[in-house]
Amino acid sequence: MNAAGYVGRFAPSPTGRLHMGSLLAALASWCDARHVGGVWRVRMEDLDPPREVPGAASDILRTLEGFGLHWDGPVVYQSQRHASYADALNFLKQNNRAYGCACTRKTLQGHAVYPGHCRKGLESEQSVRSHRFDWGQQKGDWTDAVQGECTWDSTEIGDFVIKRADGLWAYQLAVVVDDLEQGVNVVVRGSDLLDSTPKQLALRAALDPLAGSIRWAHLPLLVNAEGQKLSKQTLASAVEVAKAPGLLLAALKMLGQISPGKSEPQALADAGDVEGLLHWASQNWHLSQVPSAPLQWQG
Ligand code: GLU
C-alpha cells in the first residue's frame, strides 16, 4: 500500500492505565503505519462510563507520548460522537439490518447464541430494550496478517447488540462507524478482539457497501505465568514511562523484530534513546515476523 493511503489507529478504552498488552498493540500499529509513512491516529473509546477510570484517558495519552508514540491529528473521543452512532442505527433500521429487541437476560438464559426471538418484530405489549444487528445467514473469511486464514459463520455468532439496554452504544457499532469515518484501512490490535472482527466486517459492509476493505493483523496475546490474559483483572501492572527504553526493546523482541546478533536496538535502548529506537523499529519493521501464539510476560 502506498504511503499516502495508509491510515492506522490505536483505540484504547480508558478503563485503566496502559499495560504491556496495550503497549504492544500501540507500538505494533505505530510501527506498521510509520514503516510506510502512513497516518497513525488515536481514538479514545470512552463509551462506557461505568467501566471508566477517572483520569485514565489523559494518563494513556501522556504515556503514549512518554513512549515516543506520537499520533496524527486530534484525538477522537467516542463520547462526543453519539449523533453519528444514532445516524448509523437509523440507517441500519431503514435498511432492515437492525431491529429492536425486547429480550432480557432472563428470557435469553441458556442460549449461547441469540435465538432471533425479536427478528420478526415485537408483540404490541413488548417494548424495545436493546437494538441488534440482523446479519442473516452469512459466512465469510479474511486473511489476517498475523493469524492467517480466519473464517466465520454468522449463525454461530447470532444477531448481536449494537445499542445496549442501558442506552449505551455497543463497542461494535462505534468502532465500525469511527473506522469508516476516519478512513482507517489497517487495524493492528490484540487477538482478544479476534471474535469481534466478523461482526465488524459485516457491519462495515452493511453501513457502507462501497467502503474499501480493511487489512487486519491480530497480535499475539500476552499471558502471565499462569497462562491468563494480561488485564486489569489479572492485575497486569501499568507500564512506566521511566522504563520506556527497556520496555520498548522487550516489546520489539516479543514482536519478533530483533533477530539475534542485532546490536543496534540494544545500544539505543541502553543509551535511553527512545526516539532513536522507535526510528530504528519503524525502518526495520516486518509484520510477517510477528508470532501468532500467546507470549508470556511477567508484569
Ligand atoms: N477499545 C478496544 C479495547 O481497548 C479496542 C478497539 C479496537 O482496537 O478495535 O479493547
Ligand code: ZN
Ligand atoms: Zn430479542
